[in-house]
Each structure stands twice: as structure tokens, then as C-alpha cells.
Amino acid sequence: xxxxxxxxxxxxxxxxxxxxxxxxxxxxxxxxxxxxxxxxxxxxxxxxxxxxxxxxxxxxxxxxxxxxxxxxxxxxxxxxxxxxxxxxxxxxxxxxxxxxxxxxxxxxxxxxxxxxxxxxxxxxxxxxxxxxxxxxxxxxxxxxxxxxxxxxxxxxxxxxxxxxxxxxxxxxxxxxxxxxxxxxxxxxxxxxxxxxxxxxxxxxxxxxxxxxxxxxxxxxxxxxxxxxxxxxxxxxxxxxxxxxxxxxxxxxxxxxxxxxxxxxxxxxxxxxxxxxxxxxxxxxxxxxxxxxxxx
Amino acid sequence: xxxxxxxxxxxxxxxxxxxxxxxxxxxxxxxxxxxxxxxxxxxxxxxxxxxxxxxxxxxxxxxxxxxxxxxxxxxxxxxxxxxxxxxxxxxxxxxxxxxxxxxxxxxxxxxxxxxxxxxxxxxxxxxxxxxxxxxxxxxxxxxxxxxxxxxxxxxxxxxxxxxxxxxxxxxxxxxxxxxxxxxx
Numbered sequence: 001x002x003x004x005x006x007x008x009x010x011x012x013x014x015x016x017x018x019x020x021x022x023x024x025x026x027x028x029x030x031x032x033x034x035x036x037x038x039x040x041x042x043x044x045x046x047x048x049x050x051x052x053x054x055x056x057x058x059x060x061x062x063x064x065x066x067x068x069x070x071x072x073x074x075x076x077x078x079x080x081x082x083x084x085x086x087x088x089x090x091x092x093x094x095x096x097x098x099x100x101x102x103x104x105x106x107x108x109x110x111x112x113x114x115x116x117x118x119x120x121x122x123x124x125x126x127x128x129x130x131x132x133x134x135x136x137x138x139x140x141x142x143x144x145x146x147x148x149x150x151x152x153x154x155x156x157x158x159x160x161x162x163x164x165x166x167x168x169x170x171x172x173x174x175x176x177x178x179x180x181x182x183x184x185x186x187x188x189x190x191x192x193x194x195x196x197x198x199x200x201x202x203x204x205x206x207x208x209x210x211x212x213x214x215x216x217x218x219x220x221x222x223x224x225x226x227x228x229x230x231x232x233x234x235x236x237x238x239x240x241x242x243x244x245x246x247x248x249x250x251x252x253x254x255x256x257x258x259x260x261x262x263x264x265x266x267x268x269x270x271x272x273x274x275x276x277x278x279x280x281x282x283x284x285x286x287x288x289x290x291x292x293x294x295x
Numbered sequence: 296x297x298x299x300x301x302x303x304x305x306x307x308x309x310x311x312x313x314x315x316x317x318x319x320x321x322x323x324x325x326x327x328x329x330x331x332x333x334x335x336x337x338x339x340x341x342x343x344x345x346x347x348x349x350x351x352x353x354x355x356x357x358x359x360x361x362x363x364x365x366x367x368x369x370x371x372x373x374x375x376x377x378x379x380x381x382x383x384x385x386x387x388x389x390x391x392x393x394x395x396x397x398x399x400x401x402x403x404x405x406x407x408x409x410x411x412x413x414x415x416x417x418x419x420x421x422x423x424x425x426x427x428x429x430x431x432x433x434x435x436x437x438x439x440x441x442x443x444x445x446x447x448x449x450x451x452x453x454x455x456x457x458x459x460x461x462x463x464x465x466x467x468x469x470x471x472x473x474x475x476x477x478x479x
Contacts, residue, residue, distance in 0.1 A: 104456055105456060108454070108456070155315075156315065188315050188316050188319075189315070189316055190315070191314070191315055192314060192315060193313055193314055193315050193317055193347075193416075193418065194315060195349040195350070195415055195416035196298070196349055196352075198315060210352035210353060211352055235415075236415065
């Protein structure tokens with residue numbers, strides 16, 4: 001009771017009011033001065049120099065760079081400190097302007113970075129069991145189907161500018177090859193020079209299309225192995241083909257490619273988790289559409 | 296992938312056949328790229344070369360094949376580039392020593408080019424007109440594609456972000472062989 005009366009008396013004194021106001025002002029000024037000071041002071045430590053040098057060189061070896069700093073002359077060290085301080089100053093200045101808002105490339109990069117962070121976080125700790133691997137294989141058979149392969153040799157007749165003449169030349173050469181029963185190993189002594197290979201071993205439709213064009217690739221797989229077929233047209237001329245071996249498309253057993261299917265199943269599960277995380281994030285925003293999106 | 300093969304030997308390489316077995320003949324005649332050209336008693340006319348290149352099946356046609364010749368004289372290094380084979384329909388100016396440019400089909404807005412210029416395959420023979428039997432030299436072939444969009448042009452077309460004016464919009468991809476060495 002006595003203590004309360006004393007407090008009331010102290011707080012009613014004008015001198016106390018003055019002291020409290022002064023203390024409050026001191027705290028405010030000190031805080032504001034501290035903020036300004038820390039914004040405009042760049043402290044460069046030896047660690048800053050090492051981080052800077054390693055980042056610039058994309059080589060992380062602290063001991064080596066510490067030796068480098070130790071061996072620097074006064075001028076070199078001063079120049080390095082200036083570089084580090086400039087970088088820090090520019091970095092701080094960017095806080096004043098929102099770079100992603102004014103630079104589309106920074107915005108794109110920021111969005112990419114956030115997407116990666118979101119995906120990594122969503123996909124962390126995800127794994128797949130045997131049942132999921134089996135289900136992935138059953139649901140995506142086309143991803144694992146081995147495409148048809150073919151081995152063949154060919155004699156090439158260049159179409160040059162006169163396709164009628166070269167077609168006739170190809171027919172005559174084909175007759176000659178058949179009459180003389182020229183084996184595959186001697187095909188290279190006949191016809192014209194071809195820009196790619198003379199012999200193709202166990203190649204896919206994709207490679208054939210890139211070397212000969214789509215039509216040739218489709219027709220070649222219709223040729224029976226063992227006999228010299230007719231002349232097939234390509235983007236470059238005529239080809240008297242001799243198919244040696246042909247294997248159709250097949251779906252391998254899961255046991256042959258388990259590891260590959262496991263990786264794919266895991267990637268698909270991670271992707272799904274990332275997609276769901278992005279949807280959840282988007283749900284936290286209200287999206288206002290000002291264009292007619294019902295088209 | 297651009298494919299290229301170079302052979303060197305003594306004598307006129309144009310006498311070799313240019314049929315499907317050209318490489319067989321070239322192996323019998325000279326040395327393949329990476330090899331050493333041994334000296335002969337009759338060095339008149341200099342070494343001959345035969346070179347063949349095919350376009351990358353997934354890229355542009357070929358503009359030209361060149362021979363690049365670095366050599367040493369009096370302790371100093373020199374280099375000269377010779378055009379050896381080029382796509383049809385272009386003139387070589389003997390006075391300037393320059394070949395008419397192949398042209399450019401690159402559309403930087405869409406990052407699309409056309410194989411309407413250049414050649415899918417080039418084959419040529421060449422003889423060193425400046426050969427000096429006393430000088431060490433090496434020869435390698437360089438194959439140059441027609442202009443195709445540079446990677447930044449593809450990114451720009453894909454993203455819609457316009458390309459910086461200072462950035463080249465196209466380039467000419469190239470391939471080169473191991474050299475053939477000549478030591479007196």
C-alpha cells in the first residue's frame with residue numbers, strides 16, 4: 001500500500017515525465033540510427049573474400065583460396081576488397097527496386113527457382129514399392145516397347161537431276177546384281193557413293209528416317225530378309241537393298257527392365273506430388289480472370 | 296553429327312575414283328587423317344588430298360570443306376585456309392581468292408531455317424599449291440554448315456523474350472579432322 005502511494009507520487013512529478021520522454025526519444029533515435037548505419041556499412045571479412053573468390057571460380061577449395069589471399073600484395077587485396085564491396089552494394093541496391101517486377105528474365109528465373117523449390121520439397125522422401133512399379137509398367141507399355149530393328153546393305157544410285165534416268169539405271173543395276181548373285185559383302189563395289197553408310201546393322205526406324213527419309217524407312221521394313229528386293233526411293237536417290245535380318249517390335253518382360261521402370265515410376269510419382277503441391281499453392285490465391293476463359 | 300574423312304598422299308588425288316569404294320582406294324593410295332605423310336623422292340606438285348563430308352542428319356546442309364594448313368618457317372608459325380569443295384551453284388573468285396557466300400535462310404523470329412541451300416554431301420580433292428618440301432606442315436579439313444539459329448535464338452522463339460540486339464542470331468556449325476603431318 002505504501003509502495004503504491006510512493007509510485008503514484010513519483011509518476012506525478014514533472015521531472016519523471018521529462019525523463020521518460022527523453023528515454024523514449026533516445027530509444028527511437030538509437031534504433032533508427034542503427035538501421036541506417038547497418039544499411040550503409042559494408043563489412044568485408046576474410047571469409048567474405050574467400051566466398052567471393054570461390055564463387056567466381058566455381059571451385060570450392062577454401063585452403064587454396066586462403067593461401068591465394070595471403071599471397072596477395074596490398075594493391076591486389078585492396079582491389080579484391082573493392083570488388084567484394086561493389087558486389088554487396090549492388091546486391092543491396094536491388095532491394096530498393098523489385099527486379100522481378102521490372103525485368104522479365106529475372107521474373108522467369110525467379111519463377112523457375114520457386115517451382116524447383118516447390119517440387120523438391122513436395123518430392124522429398126517419396127519412394128515406390130514393387131506393386132507401384134508393376135502398375136506403372138502395365139499402364140505405360142508403349143514406353144517400353146522395343147522398336148523394330150533391321151540390318152541391311154544397299155547399292156546406291158544417285159538421283160542427281162534426272163530421276164527418270166537414274167530410275168532406269170537402278171533397274172539395270174538391280175538386274176545385274178541378281179544375275180551375278182552379288183553377295184552383301186561385295187555390294188560396296190557397285191553403284192554410286194552414298195553420303196552415309198553402306199551397311200546398317202540392327203538400326204531403328206528413327207535412324208533410318210533421319211538418313212533416308214520417311215518413305216524409305218516405311219518401305220524397307222516391308223522387305224523380306226535374304227533376297228535382294230526392288231529399288232527403293234529415298235531423299236537422295238535409289239537404293240537396291242538386301243535385308244540381312246529383321247526383328248519386329250516387342251514388349252520386354254518387366255524383369256528385364258525393372259530398374260528403368262522403377263526410375264520412371266518414381267519420377268511420375270514425384271511429378272504428381274509436385275503438381276498437387278502447385279495446385280494447393282494456387283488454391284491459396286484468388287484468381288481473378290478478366291478475359292473470357294470459357295472458349 | 297557431321298561426318299568427315301580426310302586422306303593425304305603423293306600425286307593427284309583426283310585420279311582416284313569417287314564411287315562407293317573411294318575410301319578403299321584412298322587407303323591404298325595414302326594415309327588417313329592422324330597419319331604422317333612420308334617424304335618421297337619426287338615431291339613435285341606437293342601432296343594431294345581427298346576429303347568427304349556428310350551433313351548431320353538432324354541439322355543443316357553443308358556450306359563448304361576447307362583445308363587448314365599451319366606451317367613453320369624460320370621459327371615462326373603461319374596458317375592458311377583453302378576452300379576445297381563447296382555446294383553447287385557458287386562462283387569462286389580467283390582474283391580475291393574468295394568463294395561466294397552460301398546465303399542464309401534463318402528466320403530469327405521463329406528460329407527456323409531451310410535446307411534449300413548448301414549440299415547434303417561434299418567430296419573434293421586438292422593439292423597444296425604453296426608446298427615447300429623443306430618446311431614442316433600439317434593439314435586438317437574443316438567442314439562448315441550453312442547458317443542455323445544459335446541456341447539463344449531458339450530460346451527466344453520458345454519463350455517469347457526478345458533477343459538482345461548484341462547477341463548473334465545464327466551461327467555456322469563446323470567439324471574438323473585430325474591433321475595429316477608432313478615432316479621434311
